[in-house]
Amino acid sequence: MYDYIVIGGGIVGLATLRALQRRRPQDRFLLLEKEVEVGSHQTGHNSGVIHAGIYYAPGSLKARLCREGAEATKAFCQTHGIPYDECGKLLVATSEQELARMGDLAVRAETNGIAIERISAGELAEREPNIAGRGALLAGSTAIVDYRRICRALAAEAEAKGATIALGRAALAIRETVDGIEVDTAEGSLKSRKLVACAGLQSDRIARMAGLETAHRIIPFRGEYYVLPEAKNDIVRHLIYPIPDPDLPFLGIHLTRMIDGRVTVGPNAVLGLAREGYAKSAVNWRDIADMVAFPGFWRVLGSNWRSGLTEMRNSLLRSGYLEQCRKYCPSLRVDDLKPYPAGIRAQAVLADGSLVHDFLFGGTDRMLHVLNAPSPAATSALPIGEMIADRIL
The missing domain is CATH 3.30.9 (D-Amino Acid Oxidase; Chain A, domain 2)
Incomplete structure (x- = not known):
């Protein structure tokens, strides 16, 4: 009998496991990942950028999580000896219309507390001789990293603290009982007091497998x-x-x-x-x-x-x-x-055709399903994990 089962070995699932372990170190944890490696899908196929958070509405949850996540990710890398490069990002305007949009972005970034620098066309040519534009914004804190390596470090840290990471083991059925949660796998049935699903590309199916109604696909x-x-x-x-x-x-x-x-x-x-x-x-x-x-x-x-x-x-x-x-x-x-x-x-x-750009959760008192974790989820994963832990504890 486990205290918590986490489904999904991407960076959000691993960050959630980390947050839960930090708060309840005495509990028993199991993470189920159907692939033979952690970070095999969205996490391992992204561009590897630690975003600064320029794009998000001032005061929004996404803006706060991205800013906090960038700092937390860099700190995690420093602790675990994972290389990252704070090379900075240039957002390049190539037309008058884009220059106007660039000005709006600059105001948004400054309101979000993100240090930016406005670059003229001449300065852009000096900094980046192979890039043409009428101007640019420089977000100097943007960095690059290998997120698969971060996932492996998160998994190793969790195991060192007593968690079980079960790779190559898929959830085939999920049932809520009076005593807790039962998860069927090809290797047998597992029991837990509570369950968190961070299943990414399969999140809607895992939720429906658990008996939840989902309004999205x-x-x-x-x-x-x-x-x-x-x-x-x-x-x-x-x-x-x-x-x-x-x-x-x-x-x-x-x-x-x-x-x-x-x-x-x-x-x-x-x-x-x-x-x-x-x-x-x-x-x-x-x-x-x-x-x-x-x-x-x-x-x-x-x-x-x-x-x-x-x-x-x-x-x-x-x-x-x-x-x-x-x-x-x-x-x-x-x-x-x-x-x-x-x-x-x-x-x-x-169902109305609108794209979900915000967080979407579903569940019961014993289950929490992360149905949508909006971009940039990899950058924001560590504080997202803390937020998920707040909801399920």
Whole structure:
């Protein structure tokens, strides 16, 4: 009999386990992860950025969690000897319209207590000779890291404190009884007083498995990346991001320095035909059936078909993808875009077709299901874990 079972070995599940252990060190904990490694899905396929929190509404929960999360993540890395690089992020404006948006972002960042620097076109050319723009914002505290390595350190720390990490063990059924929670696995049934599910791409299914009604579905969006040739690892000194379009749900294609020295380009955002299919050809008929049976899926398509067609074109043709990059990095050529693993975003969608951009929880007195942990969940994971612990204790 365990005191707590946590389902999901991504960074949010591991951060939740850490928060619970810190508060109840005498309790027995089990983490179930269906893959053979922690951080195998969204956590291990993101761009590796520790975000500063520029984009979020002043005073919002996301703004606070991102700021606190960035500090906590860096402190965790220092404690555990995990390298990170505070290389900074430049948000580059390439038009008059983007310059106006840049000004609004600057005000938002300053209100959120994030140190930024306004960069003129001339200063931008001096700092980044390969980047063209009319101006930029520099968020100097933005950093890069390997989130898989953070996950492994979180798992090792949890085990050292007595938790059991069960890899390659999936939950097949979940029942709430008068005494607690029962979780069936292929290796047998497990019992616990309480359960927390941080299942990411499978969060809606795990909730329904536990008998909960869910008003949303997870729609997978593939974020496709390219990597530049090794000879171009020094093409930028900072992370280079476009000024986001407020009418679009994603940030747009950017140049990202990775902690291993490489530079990636991306991501775009195209509909995925498999929740956990990272290859371009991946198809999962169960995932497709779930999508097409959900009214919200068709409403998302109906309201975003123009941008969807553009994203699909850029997915099929590197030349279209390149157009987005060359707005701020004109020296790039098609041959510079080399294959790189994709990521998949678990986008929660309501029946009316609206995208869920905030936290979404469900559960009972004994269960808490994290149905949506909004971007940037990896940066914010440690304080998100504390927030989840507050809810389930």
